[in-house]
Amino acid sequence: MSVTATLLVDFAANAATSEGLLLEIDDRESGLNGGETSFRPGDEAYYLMYLAGLTLQQHHSNAGSISSQGSGARAVSGVDALSLGFAKEKEKSLSYPATGGLTSWEWIGTVRDADDQVITGPTPEIIDDGRTLRVSEKVTGILKVEYNAPYDAYRLSAVPSDIEQVQIFAEAE
DSSP states (O other), X not given: OOEEEEEEEOSXXXXXXXXXXXXXXXXXXXXTTTTOOOOOTTOOEEEEEEEOSOOEEEEEESSXXXXXXXXXXXEEOGGGOEEEEEEEEEEEEOSSOOSSOEEEEEEEEEEEETTSXXXXXXXXXXXXXXXXXXXXXXXXXXXXXXEEEEEEEEEXXXXXXXXXXXXXXXXXX
């Protein structure tokens, strides 16, 4: 199975996702763009590629050049921790692909099973695609999770000043 993702650098942020592949403008205050998400023609723009459980097949842009800027991990924790609301469900999608499992998790308040009986919340696990979190049974409740999302950073540069939008394409299997 092949999956693809694209990122349109509008010299404004825009992300596209597909299973364990995500491209996004680096919008972190401490990131490579210094928190900037709006760009002018001729600027360099940095973006992050999150890839979990897949192998990158293609990666290119329709203008300018792409260069690797190393790798790191986004900590989805603290104030950025993810709260997932389950409504008689077994699966939820994570914001970013994760590898290595959850660093912490807790059920907030009451958890109910499919028969609306109060239960102890089941243990969550991240499945192979890196984006799906699964529990053993259908539940209703709120699960707060923390995890690390590894990424590779890239710089888009040398875009001609007469081009106002650049599409970055990535494909993985």
